[in-house]
Amino acid sequence: MVALILPTSPAPSSMTPRPISSRNEQRPASSGPVNRYMQPGTRWAWDIELPPMTYVRSLEWDDLLSEADTVVMKIHQPGLDIGSPGSPLIDGANQIGRTLNLKGLTPAYAFRKGQWISFPVLGQLFAYKVRTATVVESDGTVALPLLTLLRLPPANNAVVDVAEPKAEGFATVDTSSLQVSVDRFVRLRFTLEERE
Structure with missing residues (x-):
């Protein structure tokens, strides 16, 4: 498996991180407290939207379509x-x-x-x-x-890497975002999910 490096430009117009938890949660059948137990394995996923780009420029992002390889992307921390x-x-x-x-x-x-x-x-x-x-x-x-x-x-x-942290994982592209619209722009959306 090869890690494919995604372009750094354009920067995402949105990059929403969300944890994929591995915690063990116990909920009693009747009244009582809910307990959560942390365990290793929680990983991250990012829902990413790129700004509109020309079809030709969008081809630079074709590594997102790889079925077997992971991709590496800079984690943007604006401001x-x-x-x-x-x-x-x-x-x-x-x-x-x-x-x-x-x-x-x-x-x-x-x-x-x-x-x-x-x-x-x-x-x-x-x-x-x-x-x-x-x-x-x-x-x-x-x-x-x-x-x-x-x-x-x-x-x-x-x-x-503190200066430019990166995420590595499998990409899942919102296939509707691959459409070339009437204004000839592509509005690419995808999810990057860590694999372990």
């Missing part, structure tokens, strides 16, 4: 000034849970709540959201709280 995060790396192997230890960051770099990061595990990119605002220590390390549990433990020293 978010990423700043200078440094050269972040995973700090320690076999990490699990909702906290990710990183090193190589710019001291005092401030992660925002909801900011995206991504990193590879076994050759596949995984995307996560930061759970709470967190500031990097003076030695460039941080224990970064994540919104969801780590799905697989990353390798020590794996590169973490």
Whole structure:
């Protein structure tokens, strides 16, 4: 399987993330509390709409039609000034849970709540959201709280993309959006869903 890199332009006119939860939820048959138990496996999907483009330009996005390969796309965070995060790396192997230890960051770099990061595990990119605002220590390390549990433990020293996080997954195209309208423009809509 090959990961196909999608164009970075045009930027989406909308990119709506939604978690695909793996939590275990217990609801009593009668009255009583609902309980939720987190477990690894929650992944993300993005519903994406691109601005109108000419048919010729839309051909650059034909990788979305691949049936067997995943696609990689930049996660757009409009208006978010990423700043200078440094050269972040995973700090320690076999990490699990909702906290990710990183090193190589710019001291005092401030992660925002909801900011995206991504990193590879076994050759596949995984995307996560930061759970709470967190500031990097003076030695460039941080224990970064994540919104969801780590799905697989990353390798020590794996590169973490903070400046331009990316999503990898299978694409499902809204086939009605492939229509070339009377104004000769294509209005492409698709869903990108992480595969694990």
